[in-house]
Amino acid sequence: MNALAARRPRPATTVLLLILALVLGAAALVTFATRPASASSAASGDQIAQGKALFQASCASCHGINAQGTMTGSGTNVAGPALAGVGAAAVDFQVGTGRMPMAAPSIQAPRSKVQFSQEQIYAMAAYIASLAPGPAIPTAAQVDFAKGNAAVGGEIFRVNCAMCHNFAGSGGALTRGKYAPSLAGSTPTHIYEAMLTGPQSMPIFSDSDISVVGKRDVIAYLKAISKEPTQGGSRLGSLGPVSEGLFAWVFGLGLMVAAAVWLGKKAA
Amino acid sequence: MTTGMSDHSADIAPADHPSHPAELARTAPTGQLPARFENPGLPTHIPRMADLDEKAARRAEKQVAALFGLSILGTLGFIASYYLVTEHGSVFVPGIGLMRAENLALGLCLAVSLLGIGLGAVHWAKTLMPDTEVVELRHPLRSSDEDRQALVTTLREEGRKSQLGRRPLLKYSMLGAMTLFPATLTWQLVGGLGRLPHNDLSTTEWNGRYLGGGKWQFVPKRLMRDPENTPIKASDVVIGSVFHVQPEGVLDMTEGKLEAKGKAAVLLMRLNPSDIRSTKELDWSHDGIVAYSKICTHVGCPVGLYEHQTHHLLCPCHQSTFDVTNDCHVIFGPANRPLPQLKITVDSEGYLISAQPFEEAVGPSFWERGS
Incomplete structure (x- = not known):
């Protein structure tokens, strides 16, 4: 046996090493796949390349081949805004709620069916985040609403959010067909990202405006009220006097008319 | 009749x-x-079943009694559920979802209780009470001439006996006492409206320090986040963001806090300075950070719906829309005046402060406002 052969690993060691490499690789994959874009440095070059390819296939027609934005060609109307600096959080929100890619140009991109897998969304987010620094996707701890204070969150929500999204988060109308969507069923991460990035008509609530803890409290409040049993029966969408008034006029008056008809009818 | x-x-x-x-x-x-x-x-007139057939009448009687009995059960159920259904229990109702069990039980029992009485009474009236048509004609409302004459005579006679005509002192003192008496009621009513408002409607906490007698001395105040009550650095305000602001000290107040908040509420926004079209707005801003009164000039709702792409500021009550790029002039809706702008600057530590009070009264118009 020569020196080289002496240093050659035995078959069992090779197998063990292979298993170890597989486990480590899988662990790394899982780590990257679940929370990749918290910082652009965490994203691998492969992921950015994949994201770029996806972006150019699905988004570039409006946002430009290098995400520089495009104009519609009529006046100052923007077909798709430039995306440098919007951050991974904006991509995860817009694509993760199905708002992007938009099916057709319209006044507001509605929430709809999600077109990409979460992994693809993270890849696109990594690509956009690599263009310029922007808000990152919040970590699991930042959106862990179980740790939030719903009472404080309710106070922040009523001052900062309720005028558009309604006291119960049911949404409401804005100008010229735009609207603030209902917050029911939104995931904590998407709520956080919406505050952070200010999608569409919504203003930005940066971490210096509503703090990281404050954002978590707001999410805790929204989750708390969604679980709360109603006090007096159907909420009628929590829309206030419009739906309640309609119900009273239709069913209340209807019942009274029926009673009047019965009163006026002769018994058999 | x-x-x-x-x-x-x-x-x-x-x-x-x-x-x-x-x-x-x-x-x-x-x-x-x-x-x-x-x-x-x-x-x-067509007679009813219950009029002709005693059996039918007894059936109707039983139905009415059953309805009244249902009402009794409802009332007893109400009392029972008051004690038996726990305060915090909830129950799933199809079409409604999870709802408070106590309110559901109380409401249903109350409905049965009241409907039982109502339906029973109506059914009774329709089946058993007489239903023959009755005609009742109007008769003249005027009393007979003798009665009218007798009244006049009595009044004259008794008036003479009371000696009111002969003794004017009696007459005038009584009139005086009786006309003055309502003052005791109206005094409370008017006095209960509170002290005179002076210039309260034209001043806010941004005016500085209150010296008494409607006079203020201007002191710059920091812009504080509402509800966190922390000062705002100019560098904290990114373009496209919006802050809800109260003057320093208001959120610490123990007395008159709501009134102060209601007048002094301010909305802070940062625009790209090149988007601002008004020279005055630019002069009163700091680096594109503008502060406007949050109180609608229509009826005083909080104007807070800011669309950061169109720079439209919308009031949730009546959809008055203000253009933030142009002195918050009204571009839609019932409001008549632009939102007053608060002139701001930064202090030595970089925190945003007020540079002067509001130049005009915030909120809706009032009598003494003059515009």
């Missing part, structure tokens, strides 16, 4: 009177209106 009825009984005789429409049609030439429509009278 009886006399009235018998007087005119000929006019309202029902049934077999020859005034049936068919009869009229025969007497009048086709296509022409008759000279006078005859009184058709009352429709024929």
Whole structure:
């Protein structure tokens, strides 16, 4: 046996090493796949390349081949805004709620069916985040609403959010067909990202405006009220006097008319 | 009533009177209106089942009693559920979802209790109480001449006996006492409106320090986040963001806090300075950071719906829309005046402060405002 052969690993060691490499690789994959874009440095070059390819296939027609934005060609109307600096959080929100890619140009991109897998969304987010620094996707701890204070969150929500999204988060109308969507069923991460990035008509609530803890409290409040049993029966969408008034006029008056008809009818 | 009825009984005789429409049609030439429509009278009275059949009447009686019994059960159920259903329990109701069990039980029992009485009473009236038509004619409201004359005589006679005419002192002192008396009621009412407002409607906490007697001394105040009550650095305000602001000290107030908040609330926004079209707005801003009163000039709702792409500021109550790029002029809706702008600057530590009070009264118009 020569020196080289002496240093050659035995078959069992090779197998063990292979298993170890597989486990480590899988662990790394899982780590990257679940929370990749918290910082652009965490994203691998492969992921950015994949994201770029996806972006150019699905988004570039409006946002430009290098995400520089495009104009519609009529006046100052923007077909798709430039995306440098919007951050991974904006991509995860817009694509993760199905708002992007938009099916057709319209006044507001509605929430709809999600077109990409979460992994693809993270890849696109990594690509956009690599263009310029922007808000990152919040970590699991930042959106862990179980740790939030719903009472404080309710106070922040009523001052900062309720005028558009309604006291119960049911949404409401804005100008010229735009609207603030209902917050029911939104995931904590998407709520956080919406505050952070200010999608569409919504203003930005940066971490210096509503703090990281404050954002978590707001999410805790929204989750708390969604679980709360109603006090007096159907909420009628929590829309206030419009739906309640309609119900009273239709069913209340209807019942009274029926009673009047019965009163006026002769018994058999 | 009886006399009235018998007087005119000929006019309202029902049934077999020859005034049936068919009869009229025969007497009048086709296509022409008759000279006078005859009184058709009352429709024929048709007796009810309960009038003819004692068995049916007893059945109706039982139905009414059952409804009243249902009401009793409802009331007892209400009392029972008051004690038995726990305060925090919830129950799933199809179509509604999870709801408070106590309110559901109380509401349903109360409905049964009241509906039982109501439905029972109506059913009773319809099946068992007499249903023959009764006609009651109007009679003149005027009293007879003798009665009227007697009243005048009595008043005159008693007035003379009271000696009011002979003793003027009595008359005038009594009149004085009686006219003054309502002052005790109105005094409370007017006094209860509170102290005179002076210039309260034209001043806010941004005016600085209150010296008394409606006078203020201006002191710059920091802009504080509402509700966190922390000062705002100019560098904290990114373009496109919006802060809800109260003057320093207001959120620490123990007395009159809500009134102060309601007047001093301010909305802070940062625009790209090149988007601002008004020179005054730019002068009063800091690096594109503008502060406007949050109180709508229409009826005083909090104007907080800011669309950061169109720079439209919208009031949730009546959809008044203000253009943030142009002095918050009204571009839609019932508001009549632009939102007042608060001139801001930064202090030595970089925190945003007020540079002067609001130049005009915030909120809706009022009598003394002058515009």
